[in-house]
Amino acid sequence: LTVNAPLTSATDFSWDDFQRGVTDELADVPGNFLHRTFSFPGRFFAGRVPAAGELTAEDHEFLESIRTAHDTVGELLDKFQFRDALMHIIKLAKMGNKYFNDQEPWKTVKESPARASTCLHLCNLLAANLGKLLRPFMPSAAGRILSIMNLEDEPWGFHELEEGRVIERAKPLFSKIPDEAIEEEKAKLIEEDDEVETVTxxxxxxxxxxxxxxxxxxxxxxxxxxxxxxxxxxxxxxxxxxxxxxxxxxxxxxxxxxxxxxxxxxxxxxxxxxxxxxLATGESLNLLDPGDAEVGERIR
Missing domain, CATH: 2.40.50.140 (Nucleic acid-binding proteins)
Structure with a gap:
């Protein structure tokens, strides 16, 4: 809703836009990144955050984006630019997906374990900070992210992530909304439109x-x-x-x-x-004629 709605004017709500937003902006971006990031430690690193080894230039660039995100998002929130703030978080998650794909940890975990370890450390670092960044927008979902990483009580601001932190078993955080559910909600709106407002x-x-x-x-x-x-x-x-x-x-x-x-x-x-x-009619302004009724007589 924050992504689709204009900041300074009214808007129309569309279930189709809502469905696309959940799929495109949540399930396919942070949802996909977080699920992969949480799954790999369980499969290859005994369910813990692996150590970060020597950082490449790409690693440093990725890390800097994570470090500066809270300041950027905080400034946008202070200016009431909520959509821009949320889009910056989504952009950060997209960057995480690209970094994950470019590093190919599913290959390097066998060919270069230290490289896979560094990749997964930085991805989990981003995941922890995404959980905190999303708190103002989706507190329940953010709470689930932080809970998986055992970081429930962490305050706002960049958070370093130590080696060996336990990562709980990954669960899907954002589910795609099936077409059937959207059609059901649309049908409810039609039923409500058809209802006549009644009085007792x-x-x-x-x-x-x-x-x-x-x-x-x-x-x-x-x-x-x-x-x-x-x-x-x-x-x-x-x-x-x-x-x-x-x-x-x-x-x-x-x-x-x-x-x-x-x-x-x-x-x-x-x-x-x-x-x-x-009392008169709405468009034609015809007065409601009481005929030969007496002055003061009550209409019942």
Whole structure:
């Protein structure tokens, strides 16, 4: 959601975009990197972080990217640039995948064990720091990453990784969302759209709707749509601001019966207090005619 949503405006949510994001940005990038990184120590290094040997220029470049990541991400978060911060983390995980592939530890573990050991040490170093970097965005997933590395209590900031740290058995951290699950969620949205919002009889009974007669009417200065009406509802007269001026002149309404919601919370419109609401149709502005009902009679 953070990757897809714009930072300064509203956005539309799409289950298809969500599915692609989980697959492309999570399962295929950090998910793939972390699973391979955690699996190799279990297979070849007794389930522990191997030692780092002599570093090549490529190793140093990779290590520097890990060291500076917390500062970069922290600065972006301080500026509320959440998407850029998350994309920097995803980019770091992509770099990890490329480094892993280029180093080919599945080959060097037999041909050059020291090289494989260094590669796996640096990859686990990145994994530990990815767990911490992801905390502001996905605290549960980040917690699982750190738990695998027994680093639950580590604070924010670059973390060195010592040789011999136990790596728990690897588990898939980000699962791809199957098409069937997405179609099920889409169907729920369609069902919700088809549902009609209902009210209870008690909701309706709480509305005091009465027959009234307009005793005076005048335009409100500065508005082309509003009229100020004084309406007799039997027990009292009330002032109502009504958006009827586009269809009715003040003269059209004087001594005309109307239907009024009389227990609406008072509000000010164009600075004029309104104590109720005249009922009319939404588009055509046709007043709801109470016929020969008596003034003050309640609508039930």
């Amino acid at each position: 009889i008690d909701d309706f009974a709480s509305m005091d709707i009465r027959v009234g007669v307009v005793r005076s009417a005048e335009r409100i200065e500065g508005s082309d749509k509003l009229l100020k009406l004084m309406i007799d509802v039997g027990e009292r007269e009330m002032q109502v601001v009504a958006g009827l001026a586009e269809k009715y002149s003040p003269e059209d309404l004087v001594e005309r019966k109307v239907t009024v919601l009389v227990n609406l919370k008072p509000a000010k419109l164009f600075g004029v207090k309104s104590e109720g609401m005249v």
